[in-house]
Amino acid sequence: MTATTTATTTPPQTHDVAGRDRILREAAQLFLDRGYAETSMRTIAGAADVRPASIYHHFSSKDTLLAEILSIGMDAVTHAFAEAAAVAATSPRARLEAHVAAHLHALFAHHAFTAAHVTVFPFAPVSVRRAAVAERDQYESQWTALLLEVAPHMTSEATRVVRLALFGAMNSTVHWFDAAEGSVDDLAEAIVQTLWDGLGATP
Amino acid sequence: MTATTTATTTPPQTHDVAGRDRILREAAQLFLDRGYAETSMRTIAGAADVRPASIYHHFSSKDTLLAEILSIGMDAVTHAFAEAAAVAATSPRARLEAHVAAHLHALFAHHAFTAAHVTVFPFAPVSVRRAAVAERDQYESQWTALLLEVAPHMTSEATRVVRLALFGAMNSTVHWFDAAEGSVDDLAEAIVQTLWDGLGATP
DNA sequence: TAGACAGCCTAACGATCGTTCGGTAGTCTA
DNA sequence: TAGACTACCGAACGATCGTTAGGCTGTCTA
Numbered sequence A, B: 001m002t003a004t005t006t007a008t009t010t011p012p013q014t015h016d017v018a019g020r021d022r023i024l025r026e027a028a029q030l031f032l033d034r035g036y037a038e039t040s041m042r043t044i045a046g047a048a049d050v051r052p053a054s055i056y057h058h059f060s061s062k063d064t065l066l067a068e069i070l071s072i073g074m075d076a077v078t079h080a081f082a083e084a085a086a087v088a089a090t091s092p093r094a095r096l097e098a099h100v101a102a103h104l105h106a107l108f109a110h111h112a113f114t115a116a117h118v119t120v121f122p123f124a125p126v127s128v129r130r131a132a133v134a135e136r137d138q139y140e141s142q143w144t145a146l147l148l149e150v151a152p153h154m155t156s157e158a159t160r161v162v163r164l165a166l167f168g169a170m171n172s173t174v175h176w177f178d179a180a181e182g183s184v185d186d187l188a189e190a191i192v193q194t195l196w197d198g199l200g201a202t203p
Numbered sequence C: 001t002a003g004a005c006a007g008c009c010t011a012a013c014g015a016t017c018g019t020t021c022g023g024t025a026g027t028c029t030a
Numbered sequence D: 001t002a003g004a005c006t007a008c009c010g011a012a013c014g015a016t017c018g019t020t021a022g023g024c025t026g027t028c029t030a
Helices: A019-034 A041-048 A052-058 A062-086 A092-108 A113-123 A126-150 A156-176 A184-197 B019-034 B041-048 B052-058 B062-086 B092-108 B113-123 B126-150 B156-176 B184-197
Strands: none
Touching: A019 A041, A019 A052, A019 A062, A019 A113, A041 A052, A062 A092, A062 A113, A062 A126, A092 A113, A092 A126, A092 A156, A092 A184, A113 A126, A113 A156, A113 B113, A126 A156, A156 A184, A156 B156, A156 B184, A184 B156, B019 B041, B019 B052, B019 B062, B019 B113, B041 B052, B062 B092, B062 B113, B062 B126, B092 B113, B092 B126, B092 B156, B092 B184, B113 B126, B113 B156, B126 B156, B156 B184
16 A cells, blocks of 8 residues: 555566556456546556556556557457357357357456446547547457358348347346356357347247 | 527427426436536536536436436336237237337437436446436346246246346447437347347248 | 666646536516 | 515536646666
8 A cells, every 4th residue: 555665576566467557457447347437547546556647657648548458458359259260160050159258258358458348438538439440340340251151141231230239248248247156158158049049949 | 509598488498398308308318428427517508508507406416317317218118118018919029029129119219318328327326326226127027027928948047148138239229220220120120030030040 | 887768756737527606587476 | 566486597616637747766778
């Protein structure tokens, strides 16, 4: 709690990770929990155990800080998608489930960057949103291609609705799923079970 | 645009609706578009064509204003659900579709109260959230009963996941569906088509 | 060893925030 | 007509906001 750095070793790090990364992590978590405008730079500084002015040594503004958090979050889901695409799938359904699981894992991974992307993006300043839109569009186009591949009988409009509804369903999990209590793989399996077989299927 | 009330008739109303309702409507729309903390009382006042102090004649605080907006939004979906339940359905699937359509119609109805509920709730002040939770829980329990009725083979845990994922899918439409361009009924039909039959069904 | 630089600090800036005070019209009731 | 009440306003309050200026350390490099 004190501001004096009483570290015995030469590299001054408080918890485990250095200042800049700690600011990023804490800010992402706070943006996720409380929202962007609701979180002040002083609150972020307090959580990262630095003084408010120190944040500006690493980030030129609050908007820049948010933009980097959103970018990191998009990188996480993009890489997760690429990794899921790299493994051979035994069936279209298994392929879909692998990607849903990858998206959800990215959502609940150690850092809250992706989840912050979900909750904060709609209210982010226009300049920040514009910068993030390109990455989002690219990610969404990958999903469109995936859906067309596993369900080629769908019209392009139906694909669009399914993709956006699936995104809504997956991303809403940050509000109600606790990764500490349940298995993300089980969650992905449950979602794909309904999405693939439908509620009307009588087992 | 001017503040002077140059109405010829006795009741002083600027557009069509009186001061209190206009404040509610404009605030709901602004909260929906920009978020709660991002919208100032001065902005609301400007949109409703009153002075900031006048808002406090109708609402004791910004939180109270939000709480009433959320309450109106919940009433809208609750009534929509009850109306959908009142009509006789020819099949479980038709019953489900009627309720999905009712929820979406409430989401895109003339006022933005329900949609504001979707986007603003996670970041609302704790006191406001607590007040709204009771209504939400009741509405969600109605959906749980509905899902158990139309798909009785599901476990209670599967029902929970399906309900929350469906809510996520439906509520996300406020971010990507434009009711002025497409039919809400068609949207409901497309969602239920996928939800009921599944992607794996080959027509 | 001198200088550059990263990292972080204290203190304060102007702007904006939610909110309140005291007042002024206009309308309705007794 | 006196009084109460509703609706609204201008002006200001203290608090908090994002941000900046300037200074202090310690480490690395020439």
